[in-house]
Amino acid sequence: xxxxxxxxxxxxxxxxxxxxxxxxxxxxxxxxxxxxxxxxxxxxxxxxxxxxxxxxxxxxxxxxxxxxxxxxxxxxxxxxxxxxxxxxxxxxxxxxxxxxxxxxxxxxxxxxxxxxxxxxxxxxxxxxxxxxxxxxxxxxxxxxxxxxxxxxxxxxxxxxxxxxxxxxxxxxxxxxxxxxxxxxxxxxxxxxxxxxxxxxxxxxxxxxxxxxxxxxxxxxxxxxxxxxxxxxxxxxxxxxxxxxxxxxxxxxxxxxxxxxxxxxxxxxxxxxxxxxxxxxxxxxxxxxxxxxxxxxxxx
Numbered sequence: 001x002x003x004x005x006x007x008x009x010x011x012x013x014x015x016x017x018x019x020x021x022x023x024x025x026x027x028x029x030x031x032x033x034x035x036x037x038x039x040x041x042x043x044x045x046x047x048x049x050x051x052x053x054x055x056x057x058x059x060x061x062x063x064x065x066x067x068x069x070x071x072x073x074x075x076x077x078x079x080x081x082x083x084x085x086x087x088x089x090x091x092x093x094x095x096x097x098x099x100x101x102x103x104x105x106x107x108x109x110x111x112x113x114x115x116x117x118x119x120x121x122x123x124x125x126x127x128x129x130x131x132x133x134x135x136x137x138x139x140x141x142x143x144x145x146x147x148x149x150x151x152x153x154x155x156x157x158x159x160x161x162x163x164x165x166x167x168x169x170x171x172x173x174x175x176x177x178x179x180x181x182x183x184x185x186x187x188x189x190x191x192x193x194x195x196x197x198x199x200x201x202x203x204x205x206x207x208x209x210x211x212x213x214x215x216x217x218x219x220x221x222x223x224x225x226x227x228x229x230x231x232x233x234x235x236x237x238x239x240x241x242x243x244x245x246x247x248x249x250x251x252x253x254x255x256x257x258x259x260x261x262x263x264x265x266x267x268x269x270x271x272x273x274x275x276x277x278x279x280x281x282x283x284x285x286x287x288x289x290x291x292x293x294x295x296x297x298x299x
Contacts, residue, residue, distance in 0.1 A: 010120055012123070013114055019088075038084055046087075053287055054287070059097070074099050076103070079108070121141075123140070143288070144279060144283050158270055158271075159223070160272050163198070164293050166197075171187055187229075207223055224266050225241075259271070270286065
């Protein structure tokens with residue numbers, strides 16, 4: 001029998017607090033300690049957890065799988081012990097989520113297992129774990145729920161910021177250090193030179209790989225770039241995506257306008273951005289992941 005492998009799949013690692021609402025459990029842990037937390041989880045292990053901020057996204061990711069082909073693997077990375085994690089797996093089974101692989105670290109950081117499982121994306125409620133994963137070169141975000149109802153579209157719709165997310169923060173550094181005019185000049189001068197990839201480039205490439213299995217008008221995934229850039233800084237972005245040969249379905253150059261309304265109209269299932277102000281704007285309408293990476297998040 002061939003050895004099981006995750007090769008060829010889009011692998012998403014998710015923390016238990018991102019998948020389920022563990023706010024009460026986490027409060028007990030922080031206020032009363034690990035022993036009280038352990039007792040609470042064991043006493044309530046037959047009580048099903050409510051969905052958390054990434055629950056709807058995970059359902060849509062798993063819905064991409066077909067009987068003849070498994071495109072996505074979702075892996076649970078939890079700071080619970082296996083004992084206290086039983087409640088989490090009971091809830092996974094209750095909701096019919098096809099999640100069978102997990103790591104329970106008994107309080108230790110989970111980020112080290114992101115590359116061990118070959119994960120293309122790590123979603124967590126713990127910013128420390130997210131930062132460690134990003135520092136090691138992996139796509140990761142702290143997820144925040146939408147303040148409005150979840151997106152009920154059939155397809156998966158994912159939106160990304162550009163600089164420090166899909167692309168490196170090299171252009172953002174110019175803007176932060178020298179201002180808008182210098183940024184515009186620099187991007188115009190470098191229009192023919194593709195930007196370096198950011199932490200989410202490989203995750204986008206994984207989505208693109210799934211899209212390539214479907215006709216353009218029947219893809220179960222729609223992607224968007226929602227950036228504060230505007231002309232003349234648009235050209236380098238377009239040429240970069242062309243050089244990467246990676247598909248982006250919709251692109252919005254907002255010139256600093258608020259992103260929230262665009263994301264609402266796009267009906268994003270999640271939006272990834274390195275700036276908390278944009279994340280806060282987005283969560284009025286859609287779920288969002290903060291990517292604490294690049295010059296904006298330095299220090």
